[in-house]
Amino acid sequence: MTTTSFAERRSRLEAYFDRTAMDAWKQLTSDAPVSKIRATVRAGRNTMHGVLMSWLPDDLAGLRVLDAGCGTGALSFKLAQRGAKVIATDVSASLIDIARDRRPAEIPLEAIDFRCGDMLQSECGEVDYVVAMDSLIHYETKDILAALVAMGRYTTRKMVVTVAPRTPALQLMRTMGKIFPRGDRAPAIVPAHIPKLCQSIGNEPGLADWQVGRTERVMNGFYTSHAIEMVRR
Ligand SMILES: C[S@@+](CC[C@H](N)C(=O)[O-])C[C@H]1O[C@@H](n2cnc3c(N)ncnc32)[C@H](O)[C@@H]1O
Numbered sequence: 025m026t027t028t029s030f031a032e033r034r035s036r037l038e039a040y041f042d043r044t045a046m047d048a049w050k051q052l053t054s055d056a057p058v059s060k061i062r063a064t065v066r067a068g069r070n071t072m073h074g075v076l077m078s079w080l081p082d083d084l085a086g087l088r089v090l091d092a093g094c095g096t097g098a099l100s101f102k103l104a105q106r107g108a109k110v111i112a113t114d115v116s117a118s119l120i121d122i123a124r125d126r127r128p129a130e131i132p133l134e135a136i137d138f139r140c141g142d143m144l145q146s147e148c149g150e151v152d153y154v155v156a157m158d159s160l161i162h163y164e165t166k167d168i169l170a171a172l173v174a175m176g177r178y179t180t181r182k183m184v185v186t187v188a189p190r191t192p193a194l195q196l197m198r199t200m201g202k203i204f205p206r207g208d209r210a211p212a213i214v215p216a217h218i219p220k221l222c223q224s225i226g227n228e229p230g231l232a233d234w235q236v237g238r239t240e241r242v243m244n245g246f247y248t249s250h251a252i253e254m255v256r257r
Contacts, residue, residue, distance in 0.1 A: 026144055030167040034115055034142060036211045037162055041095070042116040045210065050122055053096040064245020069158075072242045075251050076157055076184045077102055079238065084108035087152040092143035092175065093159020097123030097136070103155065104135040111148040113139045114159075144174045154183040158249055161188040162211045165221055172254065173230035182255050183234075189241055189250040190215035218250055225254070233257055 026034075041049060052062055052069075076099070081087075085107030091100045094112035096119050103110050105128075114120050117140045124138050139146060143159065154175050160168045168187060175183060188194060194215045222236045237253035 026142070027167055027170060029164055030144075030170065033163055033167070033211060038115040040211055041114075042118045046116070046118045049119065050096060053098055061246050065247040068242055068244030068247025068249070071244060072157060072186060072247075072249055072251065073099060073102065075240050075242060076155055076186070077106075079184050079251075079253050080106070080153060080155075080182070082106060084153075087181075088148075088150070089153040089155060090143075090146065090148055090151045090175070090179075092146070092154055092156040094123060094138070095119050095159075097126055097138070099155055099157055100136050100138075101126070101128055101131060104131045108135075108153075110136040111139065111146060111151065112136055113141055113143050113146045113148075115140070115142060144171060148178070150178050150180060152179070152181045154179045154185070156183070156185040158186050160185055161213050161249065164214055165216045165224070168216065168221070169224055169228055169231075172225065172234075173228065176231055176234055176254070180256075182237075182253065184251065184253050186249045186251050187216045187218070187221065188213045189248060190217050191243075191248055194248060216250075218252075222252070 051058060052066055058066060084103060087108050089103045089108040089110050091110055091112040094100050094114050097112060100110045100112040120138050120140045160171060194213060225231055225236055233256055234254050235257050237255040239252050241250045
């Protein structure tokens with residue numbers, strides 16, 4: 025079930041990633057030179073890729089994995105290289121097109137099913153794993169919980185997601201953003217209080233079959249994100 029706040033955020037994110045920030049995102053997720061600030065983000069994201077992939081089996085042959093909010097597809101490619109059958113969804117059609125173009129030649133076309141749409145309405149059937157890297161960071165904590173409940177219903181093994189942790193630096197950026205409104209500004213990141221979020225996961229009836237496993241924060245320059253592993257009880 026999609027709440028009004030989730031749907032409202034999703035359409036702002038679609039506009040942002042599909043148009044406003046499409047070129048910047050394309051560049052950030054490539055090997056092209058970027059500013060020093062963006063280089064810290066790129067390095068932080070690479071570290072996060074490593075964390076999330078280390079929480080998944082080395083051999084994903086024949087297993088179905090949903091890359092929820094796949095962007096330009098970097099994680100989808102890593103998953104496919106481990107043998108997974110990947111369903112890669114994103115609300116931005118432009119980013120999905122870039123991802124399709126970037127598929128490395130050694131990955132068969134049928135290994136990744138790229139779909140444009142809402143990660144919560146992907147109608148992908150049962151999957152073994154869900155990966156959602158930095159695609160929930162713009163949503164309210166209650167909507168993150170609802171997304172976990174929704175995706176948990178069709179995930180048989182594990183979900184690995186990232187959320188934005190509440191840190192003084194992120195809080196400051198959020199406040200500054202409010203002071204200086206800008207039409208094409210990124211939809212604000214919504215920092216989550218990690219211990220409270222983990223507690224809410226434990227108390228959420230819709231996640232009664234799930235528990236939090238490992239968590240790990242990655243902080244590198246202008247990149248901060250917190251990985252959460254959700255495992256079946
Ligand atoms: C910060 S980017 C991360 C992309 C990718 N996971 C990565 O780490 O490279 C967030 C992505 O989530 C996508 N997104 C946000 N909400 C979504 C939703 N409800 N369904 C599908 N994609 C969504 C955005 O379009 C964007 O591509």
